[in-house]
Amino acid sequence: MASPSPNTSSDETVAALVTALAPGAIAVIALNGPRTTAILTTILRKPKSDQSPEFRPDTPTLCRIIDNDQTLDDAIVLISDAHHAELHTHGGVRIAQRVLMLLAAHGATIVSSDDFIGRTSTASPVERAIDAALIRSQSRRLTNWLLAQRELLPPFLARLDQLSAADRAAFDHRSHIAARLLRGITIALIGPPNAGKSTLANRLIGHDRVITSDQPGTTRDWITETALIHGWPVTLTDTAGLRDADCAIEAEAIRRGTQQAHTADLVLIVLDATAPADVQRAALDRGVATLPASTPRIVVFNKCDSSTALPIAMSGANTSAISALQGVGIDDLESQIEATLELNLLDENLPTGIVIATT
Ligand SMILES: Nc1nc2c(ncn2[C@@H]2O[C@H](COP(=O)(O)OP(=O)(O)OP(=O)(O)O)[C@@H](O)[C@H]2O)c(=O)[nH]1
Ligand SMILES: [Mg+2]
Structure with a gap:
């Protein structure tokens, strides 16, 4: 999964389960904020073959997640920089919940995946709206149409005030139809x-x-x-x-x-x-x-x-x-x-x- 550059403005460190809370092969928990490195250094143990204290940026590392000397799970850890990291744990619901509770105990604020993306993504609000719709898309036609909008819409919105009244009315009308489709017909x-x-x-x-x-x-x-x-x-x-x-x-x-x-x-x-x-x-x-x-x-x-x-x-x-x-x-x-x-x-x-x- 791509790790966006962090841009949270607050001092808060937030964590979220960004995959579904459901059984699956892996669960991805993302962390963002100034305490990311400190929290991970406390709860992770590197393998015996790698005893260097630092985590190398963008290098997947297999670690154990430790809670009071008890191993919660093995996880692939990806640290993109001091403020942003991902833990890829096994996909059980219980494991994901326990890791989130552990992160909360070490000072992270647990938020929903939507909230996390909203706080940390570098995408524009329009791109984020399309990404949210893509996640929920139930058909190939809708997905293709949304992907096309991701290309077309940002440059088009930048010159919205130059449109003729007729083109603006047609755009508003299409947008109204799309809103109904995305809400669910x-x-x-x-x-x-x-x-x-x-x-x-x-x-x-x-x-x-x-x-x-x-x-x-x-x-x-x-x-x-x-x-x-x-x-x-x-x-x-x-x-x-x-x-x-x-x-x-x-x-x-x-x-x-x-x-x-x-x-x-x-x-x-x-x-x-x-x-x-x-x-x-x-x-x-x-x-x-x-x-x-x-x-x-x-x-x-x-x-x-x-x-x-x-x-x-x-x-x-x-x-x-x-x-x-x-x-x-x-x-x-x-x-x-x-x-x-x-x-x-x-x-x-x-x-x-x-x-x-x-x-
Ligand atoms: N010949 C023919 N029979 C059909 C057609 N469509 C449905 N049927 C038959 O009509 C009968 C009723 O079909 P249903 O789909 O259960 O009808 P319904 O409107 O849902 O009925 P209710 O649930 O009782 O309100 C079944 O025996 C169907 O096989 C059709 O296009 N042609
Ligand atoms: Mg019937």
């Missing part, structure tokens, strides 16, 4: 029982995450999972079919599903295109009635493989005809989702503002 699937909501959810997720069956009322509790829409990560929420419930449990499942749809960025109203037109119309009205007027939606006519009838006439609504079972029309549906959420405006060649996502 949610798409809810609603519609009558048996319309194929769960089959479509599985299709978009890419594996059989949700149980499907020809029994109406299969899905009870709402289920969320990450899906990629033309490579952009979104959270899909599959919900219980909307109908007059058979029992209190189903009624509660429908209520909770509806609640999910209320807060979604986009709702797919899934209809069974093989049902009679009046049944489809009633199901659509019921779906629409559950949504706030401002919620973007796409009406998805499913089971088009089995239906010879044209989808019911719709005016002014976004519609899509698919077969979730056979995977027909899914690419077009994804294009429509992308366009409705304006994700198609995010381009690797167009600078776009990045806001730090703190989830």
